[in-house]
Amino acid sequence: MAHIDYFFSTISPFTYLTGTALAEIAERNGASVTYKPLDIMALFSRTGGTPPKDRHPSRQAYRLQDMERRARRLDKPLNLKPAHWPTNSAPSSYAIIAAQNAGGGDLAGLVHAFGRAVWAEERDIAADDVVRDCLTSAGFDAGLADSGLLEGADTYATNLESAVKEGAFGAPFYIVDSGQCFWGQDRLEDLDLHLAGKL
Template sequence: MSKTIQYFLAPQSPWTYLGHERFVAIARAAGARVDVKPFDVGRVFAASGGLPLAKRAPQRQAYRLVELARWSQHLNIPLNAQPAFFPVPADPSAKLIIAARTALGGDAALDLASAVMRAQWADDKNISDDAVLAQIANSCGFDGAMLVKSAQTAGVQAEYDSNTNDALAANVFGAPWYVVDGEGYWGQDRLDFVERALQKP
């Protein structure tokens, strides 16, 4: 019987971006089902003692840039650690991914998430702009205008809120966060452990 992975993602997170393609490949190789759950990481930070980047100590901010460069080089994934549009409101892109999952399924949502994060972290796009989001969705072969409109509905907002409540209930405190068999794994650098968990009977 295939396993289900709860994937709590924040599209404005460079760490989610760096791990996304590897995570999707691991999940598909294991035949696992991915429950794509974009969530409000700001609400989770507020509840769990996390600080937004601008409020972190200078040495923490500086080391973050060093680590992002290291991981980008190690994984051979293009990344601009200081993009033109950052910090950026993440609600529009997160809700777009939810709209894609609702209308088109989990695989479409994963593909769109990949394109959105690449636009943010490699292509210097503003992922809070509806026109940009529509273009990104179109580039994936989806109806961008339809998804942007759907993303603004009360139903999608309710699911976004529900995902965030689920994250709080699962003791999530950062992104990306993966849950396998009830056990949480924080960060793209824990993907080896996620892969091992998927191999357990």
């Protein structure tokens, strides 16, 4: 069975646009997934990236055009300049880590709920009530927002170190145990073909 380490940020528009497609690809190909939320701004600084606000204006303009095109292709609502972006991604990430450890709900749905909250619903995923609501909507106990915070913080930091060590430099980033790396929501088709032995 193939395994995928999925490095992502809950505030990334391209993580949001991934939706639940990764989980569907993994299920179709009999692969397992470990969800590894991380601090994307810290990853940029560790791997030579630049935060969007510090990029050249032409890069910023292209990013917005690309986001809009991707959203249209995927038929997903997207506010290009959401009210609560950027925001602190730690609370939502800790909740995902706790949910993954607890099991029993829809983890892909939870990740997507956080992305949808930022990019389509104008909600602040650093707010406790939003974190709880996203947990509940994905079939998890809202109390996970208050549990395992120390472990969540440790795992969140470890995920960043693992990303740097394994070669991830953006989000979403998918690393298969075959050694193949795929960066971006627009590389999901390639990941699917790779897992199927066609690429």
